[in-house]
Amino acid sequence: MSNLVILPILIPLLAGAMLVFWRKRLSxxxxxxxxxxxxxxxxxxxxxxxxFQSGPIILETGGWMAPYGIILVGDGLSIxxxxxxxxxxxxxxxxxxGSLDKGREEHYFYTFxxxxxxxxxxxxxxxxxxxxxxxxxxxxxxxYGMIVLGGTKQQLRESIKYVLLNLFSSILFVITVSFLxxxxxxxxxxxxxxRVGQINQDGILTTIAIMFFVVFATKGALFPLYFWMPHAYxxxxxxxxxxxxxxxxxxxxxxxxRVFTLIFxxxxxxxxxxxxxxxxxxxxxxxxxxxxxxxxxxxxAYNIIPxxxxxxxxxxxxxxxxxxxxxYYLVHDMIIKAALFLIVGAVAIVAGTSDLRKISGxxxxxxxxxxxxxxxCITLAGxxxxxxxxxxxxxxxxxxxxxxxxxxxxxLITSLLILISVIRIFVQGFWGERMTLPTGKPxxxxxxxxxxxxxFFSIVLGVGAEWFLPYVQQIGVDLMNPSGYVDAxxxx
Amino acid sequence: xxxxxxxxxxxxxxxxxxxxxxxxLLKIIFGTALLSHGAHxxxxxxxxxxRGDPPILVEGIDEYVDPLPQALILTSxxxxxxxxxxxxxxxxxxxxxNRTDNMEHLRGNDHE
Numbered sequence: 001m002s003n004l005v006i007l008p009i010l011i012p013l014l015a016g017a018m019l020v021f022w023r024k025r026l027s028x029x030x031x032x033x034x035x036x037x038x039x040x041x042x043x044x045x046x047x048x049x050x051x052f053q054s055g056p057i058i059l060e061t062g063g064w065m066a067p068y069g070i071i072l073v074g075d076g077l078s079i080x081x082x083x084x085x086x087x088x089x090x091x092x093x094x095x096x097x098g099s100l101d102k103g104r105e106e107h108y109f110y111t112f113x114x115x116x117x118x119x120x121x122x123x124x125x126x127x128x129x130x131x132x133x134x135x136x137x138x139x140x141x142x143x144y145g146m147i148v149l150g151g152t153k154q155q156l157r158e159s160i161k162y163v164l165l166n167l168f169s170s171i172l173f174v175i176t177v178s179f180l181x182x183x184x185x186x187x188x189x190x191x192x193x194x195r196v197g198q199i200n201q202d203g204i205l206t207t208i209a210i211m212f213f214v215v216f217a218t219k220g221a222l223f224p225l226y227f228w229m230p231h232a233y234x235x236x237x238x239x240x241x242x243x244x245x246x247x248x249x250x251x252x253x254x255x256x257x258r259v260f261t262l263i264f265x266x267x268x269x270x271x272x273x274x275x276x277x278x279x280x281x282x283x284x285x286x287x288x289x290x291x292x293x294x295x296x297x298x299x300x301a302y303n304i305i306p307x308x309x310x311x312x313x314x315x316x317x318x319x320x321x322x323x324x325x326x327x328y329y330l331v332h333d334m335i336i337k338a339a340l341f342l343i344v345g346a347v348a349i350v351a352g353t354s355d356l357r358k359i360s361g362x363x364x365x366x367x368x369x370x371x372x373x374x375x376x377c378i379t380l381a382g383x384x385x386x387x388x389x390x391x392x393x394x395x396x397x398x399x400x401x402x403x404x405x406x407x408x409x410x411x412l413i414t415s416l417l418i419l420i421s422v423i424r425i426f427v428q429g430f431w432g433e434r435m436t437l438p439t440g441k442p443x444x445x446x447x448x449x450x451x452x453x454x455x456f457f458s459i460v461l462g463v464g465a466e467w468f469l470p471y472v473q474q475i476g477v478d479l480m481n482p483s484g485y486v487d488a489x490x491x492x
Numbered sequence: 493x494x495x496x497x498x499x500x501x502x503x504x505x506x507x508x509x510x511x512x513x514x515x516x517l518l519k520i521i522f523g524t525a526l527l528s529h530g531a532h533x534x535x536x537x538x539x540x541x542x543r544g545d546p547p548i549l550v551e552g553i554d555e556y557v558d559p560l561p562q563a564l565i566l567t568s569x570x571x572x573x574x575x576x577x578x579x580x581x582x583x584x585x586x587x588x589x590n591r592t593d594n595m596e597h598l599r600g601n602d603h604e
Contacts, residue, residue, distance in 0.1 A: 130564055137571045144578060148585075156586040157598045160517070163582060167524050167575055168512070174531045174568050178561070182538040187560070 002059045004047050005074040008082050008121040011040045012089075016114030023106055030097045033110045037093045040117070041086040048079045052471060056488045058127070066490050067191045073127035073489060076475040077327060081124045081254060084331045087457055088246050088338045089117045091450035095342055096239045098446035099349065104149050104237065112149070116142035116243060123251045127489060129180070130187045132255060133173050136219070140166050143248060146240045147232065155235045162232040169218040176211040183208065190489035193262045193482050202267055209264035209271055213256065220252025222312060223282035226305050230289065233304075234297040234354075238345020241297065245304050246338035250330060253311050257326060260315055261479040268318060275316030280407050282309035283414040290421040294356040296347060296429065299421055300340045303380065306414050307333045313411065314395045317402055324476030325394030328468070332387040332461055336379050339454035340422075343373045346447045347429065352438040356425060361434035365441060370430040372451055377426055379458050381419035387462035390469075497537045504530030517583045517593040521576065528572035532565050 015036040022029050051057055056075040060066060074082075092113065100109060119139025126132050144166075147159040181187055183204055184195040196205060214225070221229040233244050264271060286305025293299060307329070314326030346369060348354045351362065363370035375386070382388035392415065399408040461468060478484055504526050511523030539561030587593045 130567070134567060134571070137575075141574065141578075144575075144582075148582060151585060151589065153589050156582070156589050160582060160586055160598065163575070163579055164512075164520060164524065167579070168527070170571075170575075171524070171527050171531045174528075174564075175534055178531075178535040178538045178564070181535075181561070181564075187564075 002057050004043075004050070005057050005059045005072045005125055006061075008040060008044045008047070008086065009072075009118050009125065011036060011043065011118075012114040012121070013118035016111045016118065019111050019114070020108065023108060026097075026102070026105055029105075029110050030093075033096075033114065034090075034093045036114065037086065037089040037117070041083075041090050044079065044082050044086050044121075047074060048083050051076060051079050052474075056485070058489055067186060067188045070131055071127040071188065071489065072125045073189075073485070074125055075485060075488070076471065076478055077254075077257070078124045080327065080331060080471070080475065081250070081334075082121045084334045085117060085120050085124070085247060088243070088334060088454070089113075091338060091342070091454045092239050092243055094453070095242070095345075095447060095450040098444070099239055099345060100237055101150075107149060108145070109149060112142045112145040113243070115139075116146065116247070120247050120251055124254060127189050128187055129189055129192065129259075130177055133170070133177060136173070136251070137170060139248065139251065140170070143244060146243070147236055149236065149240070152235070158232045158235045161228055165218065165228045169215050172211065172218075173215045176208060176215060179208050179211070188489070189258070189262055190486040193486050194490075196263050196266060205264065206267045206270060209260070209267070210274075212259055212264070213271070213274075216252045216255045216259070217278075218252075219249070220256065220308055221249045221305055222252075222308055223278055223285050223305070226282070226286070226308075229304065230298055230301040233301045234295070238297075238341055238348065241301070241345065242338045242341035245301060245341050246334045249304055249308060250334050253308060253330060256312065257315055257323075257330075257479070261318075261323065262482045262485060265482070272316045272318050275312050276404060276407050279309045279313035279316055280410045282306065282312065283410050287414050287417040287421065291417060295354050296344050296356050296359070296425050297341075297354045299356075299425060300337070300344050303340070303418060303421065304337060306418060307337070309414070310392065310395055310411065313399065313407055316407075317395075317398050317404055318480075319398050319402060320473070320476045320480050321394055321401070322398035322476075323479050324469075324472045325391055325398060327475050327479075328394060328472045329388075329391030332379075332391050332458065335454050335458050335461070336376060336388065339451055339458065340373075340376050340380065342447070342451050342454070343369065343376055344425075346444050346451070347373070347425075349447075350437060350439075350442055350444060351429075351435070356428055359429040359435065360432035361430070363430040364434045365437060366444070368448060369444070370426070372448070372455060373430065374426055375455055375459075377419070377422040379455075379462065380422055382415050383419075385462050385465075387458045387465075390462060390465045494537045497533055501530045501533040501537065504533065515595045517587065517595065520595070521579050521583055524579065525572075525576050528568070528576070532568055532572075535561050535565050535568065 019029050059072040061070045116139055119135050122135035218225045233241050283306045290299050290302035310329055311326045314322040351359045379386035379388050382392040396408050508523045508527035511519045539558035
């Protein structure tokens, strides 16, 4: 039974490796990828069902008992995020054939894509801090492959910065892990949680905690470490941007969430106050970036940053409710960011440009695309009854309840500014004078399916909030009581 | 022995960071390579270098070197080896396409 949790990693990894051999037979490769992502989605739904029925699943690889071997842990948080990852993977695998050119598809796009999914799922499921680093590298390697795919001038230019920055933060990650190992003598997260509680060395442990935070904040694009992100994310084609925007930064947020609810909870006054402070700045600077540009892809890429700010704010407030809000917002944001990138990619395909000043009146040509974008916009900004609203409600409610009025105020104002930044695309690009399309009227019907698929989940998540809230609140309670996780892993 | 190793790691970090701040792409890549070597030596000092026998499963050995840091280093070396070789190829290709290896010229502007 416990072998189940390795399947979300194993299925895409093996399939990705297998697809290398058929690179010229694109039709086969596409169908296999779509099948694999759907199988993976079904499998992870089944695992999620089991976990929510009967508690965490622990896999001790090779039969080595928990503190010694490499372990995989599927608890509520992990499996919720793995499930979301697989939903996005299904959408991306159906969007890719209609939007990528033949060269990119033939040069192993699908292999990189599946390995990326395997890496992301692995990072969510691992229960060992060094393996978190390894899975980070797996997903980063796949993303390095994807970001240079096609090899245009701008892509190469931005990918160098992207690779260098991620390489630097990975080195810092290794150093921090070894610091932690020298202080505690273990790299198993559950055992770390125990030992960090026992050792009374606040100074060195807080230093290590902040080093971890710097590493994950770099990967998660938090203020002031977000400068590399927007441009690197928009240069590749839309489907790759969507995968990056939806998955990569969220792995950083997940790591912060995991590490700072499980391991470093000794000095909350210091670390979590810092989080709230940085979350406020992240919200402000991210949304200012989104307002400052006329490039539609860049607007969406900048909108990733305030979303990260909301999540970190939830971690900083640190109550049952705020952690639940963070988890809810995380799931919502992964889906909606992927959907927005896919829609904007479709807009760029039909308009032939991503400069907002040259696009107008698209709704006359593509009414469905326009209304899908409108729904995505108001979901992003958090207008009820869509999914953004519930997450924000939980976060703001907990911030008000604990007296963090300034950050809650910043959050409210930022939500309004986010709405302005995206609705601008709708007003200028879709309304207004009917433009003549430069490339005739390309058919984007195959692209509607994955976009609607993602928006469907987004709407279900908002309208059916009552079904999901108990689970999310349970995750919040579990994360606030790390002893449950520790006991499950170490079997005490 | 640990002190010596720490100093060596420190020198590698310092040179690595210095090279990382250069403009020429190749120097930056050498900088990252030195940084990762420094990190690996650093992990080695964490597990105590010289404490006893190799960690081999034989009866009666109770003084042995901690095997975990070595396993970590091995993994980390493989990863940094892969990334560095990728980075070299990427830098060469970027140089061929953009006709420059100077980071100042690789800035770019917004609306492309």
